[in-house]
Amino acid sequence: MRLGVNIDHVATIREARKTNEPEPIYAALLVQEALADGITMHLREDRRHIQDRDVYQVREIVKIPLNLEMSLNEEIVRIALDVKPHQATLVPENRQEITTEGGLDVVANSDRVSEVIKRLKGEGILVSLFIDPQEWQIEQAKNLGADAIELHTGNYANAKHDMEKRLELEKLIDAAKYAKSLGLHVHAGHGLTYENVKPVAAIKEIEELNIGHSIIAKSVFVGMKEAVSLMRQLIHEARWKLA
Ligand SMILES: CC(=O)[C@@H](O)[C@H](O)COP(=O)(O)O
Numbered sequence: 288m289r290l291g292v293n294i295d296h297v298a299t300i301r302e303a304r305k306t307n308e309p310e311p312i313y314a315a316l317l318v319q320e321a322l323a324d325g326i327t328m329h330l331r332e333d334r335r336h337i338q339d340r341d342v343y344q345v346r347e348i349v350k351i352p353l354n355l356e357m358s359l360n361e362e363i364v365r366i367a368l369d370v371k372p373h374q375a376t377l378v379p380e381n382r383q384e385i386t387t388e389g390g391l392d393v394v395a396n397s398d399r400v401s402e403v404i405k406r407l408k409g410e411g412i413l414v415s416l417f418i419d420p421q422e423w424q425i426e427q428a429k430n431l432g433a434d435a436i437e438l439h440t441g442n443y444a445n446a447k448h449d450m451e452k453r454l455e456l457e458k459l460i461d462a463a464k465y466a467k468s469l470g471l472h473v474h475a476g477h478g479l480t481y482e483n484v485k486p487v488a489a490i491k492e493i494e495e496l497n498i499g500h501s502i503i504a505k506s507v508f509v510g511m512k513e514a515v516s517l518m519r520q521l522i523h524e525a526r527w528k529l530a
């Protein structure tokens with residue numbers, strides 16, 4: 288299983304003072320040294336954390352794959368076509384949101400999603416769609432030509448009671464199986480932490496986890512390389528049981 292480390296919230300600290308530290312490029316190099324499999328960055332339309340220059344720097348300097356999270360906004364699409372990340376993950380964006388609140392509705396936005404997928408793939412960029420674990424969204428993702436889906440794990444992560452968490456985990460398990468049966472690559476992310484990651488990492492159809500906020504929070508106390516190593520260890524332990 289691959290671990291993509293989302294470094295958005297390194298930039299959150301920098302943007303709190305609109306200054307020049309901590310720099311995401313430095314975090315990305317430490318993440319690479321810690322043997323993570325990729326870097327994930329979300330270039331939001333409001334630039335609340337990651338800035339355009341951060342994306343260009345990481346794409347140019349870091350060797351491990353860059354997964355650029357992006358909305359369907361034309362300005363952002365054009366930047367993605369210029370940066371040429373290894374992968375683009377299409378996500379919904381609402382200005383007032385604190386963080387991503389749900390999956391992209393690829394059924395309601397089929398025409399625009401199809402157009403953006405064609406343009407990104409035309410530049411050799413792999414395309415993943417960040418969607419809720421719902422069969423009709425998964426089926427449409429396949430129909431639209433996505434290479435992968437990223438299952439939104441927010442409902443699982445935010446579940447307050449064990450029964451609710453179990454139900455949300457079952458949805459993820461079923462969704463991963465269905466997506467795999469359609470030939471999609473299956474990723475997952477949002478709200479995963481050191482406490483809740485293992486049951487999701489144990490879903491064998493899932494190839495990649497994208498985790499950010501929890502790793503950056505841990506890194507404040509133990510350092511970036513240790514925070515990444517601890518998460519990699521938990522994922523390895525969960526997958527080992529599958530072997
Ligand atoms: C799509 C997703 O779940 C996250 O990767 C996204 O980046 C969350 O947005 P913030 O990083 O701004 O919280």
Ligand SMILES: NCC(=O)COP(=O)(O)O
Nearest residue numbers: 293476477478497499500
């Ligand atoms: N797509 C999920 C991601 O990149 C990181 O989300 P989070 O761990 O910061 O919630």
